[in-house]
Amino acid sequence: MENFILSGALNQINGRKDSMLEIKDLHAGFEGTEIVKGISLTVNKGEIHAIMGPNGSGKSTLSKILAGHPAYEAMGGTVTFMGKDLLELSPDQRALEGIFLGFQYPVEVPGVNNAEFLRMAYNAKMARQGKEELDPLDFDDILDEKMKLVGMDSKYKDRSLNEGFSGGEKKKNEILQMAVLQPKLAILDETDSGLDIDALRVVANGVNKLINQDNAIILITHYQRLLEYVKPHYVHVLSKGEIVKSGDKSLALDLEAQGYDWLTPVPK
Amino acid sequence: MPTTLTDTPSGAESLILDLHGKYLEEARPSEPFKGLNLASVRRFETLKFPHPKHDLFSFVNAKELAWTRFQLQRDSRIGKDIVRDHVYPGCEKSVLVVADGTFRPDLSDLSALPSQVKVSSLREAVADPAIARYLAETIESENDVFAAINGAFFNDGLYLEVEPAALVETPALILYISSGSASHPTMTVPRVLAKVGRHSEVKIVVKYAGAGGNYFVNSTQDFILEENSKVLYTHIQADPFESWSFAKDRVHLNRYSRFHGVNVYSGCKLARRHHEVHLEDSGAELKLDGVSVLTGREQAHNLVRIHHEAPQCASAQHFKNIVNESSRSSFDGSVIVNKGAQLTNSDQLINNLMLSDDAHADSKPNLMIYADDVKCTHGSTVGQLDEEQLFYLNSRGLSQGMAKSLLTRSFAESILGEIQVPAVASGLRGILSKKLEANHA
Numbered sequence: 021m022e023n024f025i026l027s028g029a030l031n032q033i034n035g036r037k038d039s040m041l042e043i044k045d046l047h048a049g050f051e052g053t054e055i056v057k058g059i060s061l062t063v064n065k066g067e068i069h070a071i072m073g074p075n076g077s078g079k080s081t082l083s084k085i086l087a088g089h090p091a092y093e094a095m096g097g098t099v100t101f102m103g104k105d106l107l108e109l110s111p112d113q114r115a116l117e118g119i120f121l122g123f124q125y126p127v128e129v130p131g132v133n134n135a136e137f138l139r140m141a142y143n144a145k146m147a148r149q150g151k152e153e154l155d156p157l158d159f160d161d162i163l164d165e166k167m168k169l170v171g172m173d174s175k176y177k178d179r180s181l182n183e184g185f186s187g188g189e190k191k192k193n194e195i196l197q198m199a200v201l202q203p204k205l206a207i208l209d210e211t212d213s214g215l216d217i218d219a220l221r222v223v224a225n226g227v228n229k230l231i232n233q234d235n236a237i238i239l240i241t242h243y244q245r246l247l248e249y250v251k252p253h254y255v256h257v258l259s260k261g262e263i264v265k266s267g268d269k270s271l272a273l274d275l276e277a278q279g280y281d282w283l284t285p286v287p288k
Numbered sequence: 289m290p291t292t293l294t295d296t297p298s299g300a301e302s303l304i305l306d307l308h309g310k311y312l313e314e315a316r317p318s319e320p321f322k323g324l325n326l327a328s329v330r331r332f333e334t335l336k337f338p339h340p341k342h343d344l345f346s347f348v349n350a351k352e353l354a355w356t357r358f359q360l361q362r363d364s365r366i367g368k369d370i371v372r373d374h375v376y377p378g379c380e381k382s383v384l385v386v387a388d389g390t391f392r393p394d395l396s397d398l399s400a401l402p403s404q405v406k407v408s409s410l411r412e413a414v415a416d417p418a419i420a421r422y423l424a425e426t427i428e429s430e431n432d433v434f435a436a437i438n439g440a441f442f443n444d445g446l447y448l449e450v451e452p453a454a455l456v457e458t459p460a461l462i463l464y465i466s467s468g469s470a471s472h473p474t475m476t477v478p479r480v481l482a483k484v485g486r487h488s489e490v491k492i493v494v495k496y497a498g499a500g501g502n503y504f505v506n507s508t509q510d511f512i513l514e515e516n517s518k519v520l521y522t523h524i525q526a527d528p529f530e531s532w533s534f535a536k537d538r539v540h541l542n543r544y545s546r547f548h549g550v551n552v553y554s555g556c557k558l559a560r561r562h563h564e565v566h567l568e569d570s571g572a573e574l575k576l577d578g579v580s581v582l583t584g585r586e587q588a589h590n591l592v593r594i595h596h597e598a599p600q601c602a603s604a605q606h607f608k609n610i611v612n613e614s615s616r617s618s619f620d621g622s623v624i625v626n627k628g629a630q631l632t633n634s635d636q637l638i639n640n641l642m643l644s645d646d647a648h649a650d651s652k653p654n655l656m657i658y659a660d661d662v663k664c665t666h667g668s669t670v671g672q673l674d675e676e677q678l679f680y681l682n683s684r685g686l687s688q689g690m691a692k693s694l695l696t697r698s699f700a701e702s703i704l705g706e707i708q709v710p711a712v713a714s715g716l717r718g719i720l721s722k723k724l725e726a727n728h729a
Contacts, residue, residue, distance in 0.1 A: 087683050088682075088683070089679055090675065090679060091675070110682070110688070111679060111682035111683050112682045112683075112685050112686055112687050112688065112691075114683075115682070115683055115684055115685035116685045120683075120684075121683050123680065123683075126680070127674075127676050127677050127679075127680040129677050129680065129681070129695070129698065130698060130702075131697070131698025131699065131701040131702060132694055132695070132697075132698045137681075137684075137694070140686060140690065140694070141684040141685050141686060144684075144685040144686055144687070144690070145685055148685070180698075197684060201684065201685070
C-alpha cells in the first residue's frame with residue numbers, strides 16, 4: 021500500500037500523468053431529466069478516487085453513464101477512456117476495454133449458474149485479448165483462488181447468479197467478479213452500503229488486494245466508513261450533480277464530522 | 289386466423305372420408321381394428337373439423353390441415369441410421385421404434401429392458417379382450433376430432449406393459465419417426481398403449497422426429513397407471529418445420545399413482561398436443577410441465593384438460609413458452625374438479641417470454657370447480673427479457689446476443705431441470721442453445 025501511494029504521488033510530482041479516464045464537462049440524466057450537471061474528473065493509473073455525496077447528488081447516475089446503462093443518456097461533454105470515446109461504446113465493449121461497475125444492487129439472475137457465468141465473462145475477455153478460452157476445469161482453479169481471496173464459500177459456485185444471496189454475499193460476489201475480470205478501472209457503486217462491519221472488512225480487503233499501479237478505482241460511497249479500510253488518494257464531493265469540492269482523504273473526515281450541508285454548489 | 293363462421297372448413301371432412309374408403313379397401317383391417325375404425329370414423333363425422341370458435345381449438349387454425357389431401361404412408365423409409373441419430377445416450381438398448389405408425393421390432397432394441405417390461409405390437413395385444421374393450425371405450429368417448437381420425441385409420445401400434453412391483457431404471461425411449469414424402473403429403477396414425485402395474489416405476493421418453501418433411505403425424509397415446517405406480521415421462525416434439533405434428537396423450541391415474549410429464553416442443557408448421565388426464569382415485573398426483581422454444585413461423589399449441597374425479601388428488605402444471613420472430617404458441621388449460629373431489633390441490637402457471645414484436649402467445653388458464661373444499665390456483669404471465677439482467681450481463685463483457693441467449697436458456701431451465709433422464713436433458717439443452725444462438729447472433 022505504502023509503495024503504491026508513493027508511486028502515485030511521484031507520478032504527480034514528476035508530472036508524468038498516466039491518464040486513464042478523462043471526464044470533461046459531462047452532463048447526463050435519466051428520461052430527459054439532467055442529473056449530472058457538468059462534471060470534470062481525471063483518473064490516472066494507480067489512483068483511488070472516492071466520490072462522496074448525499075442521496076440524489078448524481079453519484080449513481082455517474083456510475084451508470086460510465087458503464088453504459090441503456091436507460092441513462094449523456095447530454096453533453098466527453099468521456100475518454102484509454103484514449104477512446106467511451107460514450108460511443110456499448111456496455112459489453114466498455115467491459116472488454118477494462119471498465120467494471122460494481123453494482124449498488126447486484127441483479128439476481130435465476131437459472132444462470134454463477135460459475136458458468138463467470139467463466140463466460142472471463143472467456144469473453146480472453147477472446148477479446150486473442151488468448152485461449154478456458155474449459156470449466158481450468159477455470160475452476162482460477163475461480164477457487166479468487167473465491168479464497170474474497171472470502172467466499174465455494175458453495176456459491178453452483179448457485180444461480182445472486183439468486184437468494186444475502187446482501188453481503190451479493191457484494192462479495194461483485195468483488196469476486198472484479199477479481200476474476202481484473203479490470204483497468206473499477207467503479208464500485210456503494211459497495212459498502214448495507215454491509216455489516218465484518219463483510220465490509222472482507223470487501224475492503226478484497227479491493228486492497230486487487231489494486232496495483234496499472235489499474236484504478238472509483239469508490240462511490242455515502243459513508244466515510246469504507247475509507248477507513250481503503251485509502252483514497254482523492255476525495256470528491258458531489259452535490260446536485262456537480263463536484264463541489266475535491267481534496268485528499270482528510271476531506272472525508274470533515275464530511276463525516278460536519279455532514280454535507282456546508283457544501284452546496286456555488287450559484288453561477 | 290379466420291374469425292367468422294364462414295371460414296368453417298365444412299366439406300373438408302369428405303377428404304378424410306374418401307381416404308378412409310380407400311384405406312378399408314387396401315389395408316383390409318382385421319377385427320377388432322375394423323370395428324374400431326368404423327366406430328371412429330362415425331365419431332369423426334359427428335365431431336367434424338373444428339370451426340374457429342370451437343372450444344378445443346380456440347387458438348389453433350386447422351383449416352389448412354383440414355383441406356390438405358393426405359395419403360397414407362405406404363413405404364416406410366426409416367432405417368437404422370436415422371434411428372441412431374435420435375437415440376439418447378443410455379437408451380441405445382431400450383429403444384422402441386414406431387416408424388410411420390408401425391412398431392418395428394427390427395429397428396428396436398429392448399435388450400436393456402428387464403423382463404418385467406413386456407413389449408408387443410398392438411395387433412397382438414388386442415387378443416386380450418380387456419385391451420380391445422378399453423380401445424373401444426376411448427373411441428366412444430373421444431371428443432377430439434384428430435384423435436378420432438387416428439382411431440379411424442389405426443390397425444397397429446405399440447403395447448407396453450410393466451408388471452407389478454417392477455422398478456425399471458433404464459428409460460424406455462419410444463421414437464416416432466415419420467418418413468415424409470416429397471411428392472404428396474402423408475398422414476401416419478401412431479398409437480401407443482402403456483399399462484403400468486401396481487407399485488411399479490418406469491421412465492418413458494417419447495420423441496417425435498422426421499426423416500423428411502411434408503407429413504402429418506397424428507398420434508394417440510394412452511397411459512394407464514395402476515395403484516401406487518409412477519411414470520416419469522419426457523415428451524419431445526422435434527419434427528422438421530414442414531410437418532404437422534399432433535398428439536393426444538390420455539392418462540388414467542389410479543389410487544396413489546403419480547405421473548410426471550415434461551413436454552418439450554421445438555414447434556413446426558403446426559404442432560398441437562392434447563393432454564387429457566383423469567385422476568380417478570384418491571391420492572393420485574399429476575405434475576405436467578412444458579416448454580416451447582419457437583422461432584420463424586413455428587407454432588406449438590397445448591390443450592390440457594385435467595379431471596379431478598376423486599378426493600385428495602393433486603395436480604400441478606407449469607408451462608413456459610419462448611416465442612421469437614413470427615412464431616406462435618398457445619396454452620388452453622382447464623382443471624375440472626368434480627363434485628366429491630374434495631381436498632383437491634391444483635396449481636396451474638403459464639409464463640410466456642416474448643422475444644419479438646411479431647411473436648404471438650395465447651394463454652387461457654381455466655378452473656371449473658364443483659366441490660367446495662379445494663385449493664386451486666391458476667395464473668399466466670407475459671414478459672420480455674429483463675433489461676436490468678441484460679445490462680448486468682453486458683456490463684461483464686457478454687455481448688447482447690450472448691446475454692439474451694443466456695437469459696432465454698435460464699427461462700427454459702426451470703422446466704428442463706425437471707427432466708429425470710440426464711442425457712435427455714443435456715441433449716435438449718444443447719439443441720436449445722444452438723437454436724437460441726442462431727436467433728441472437
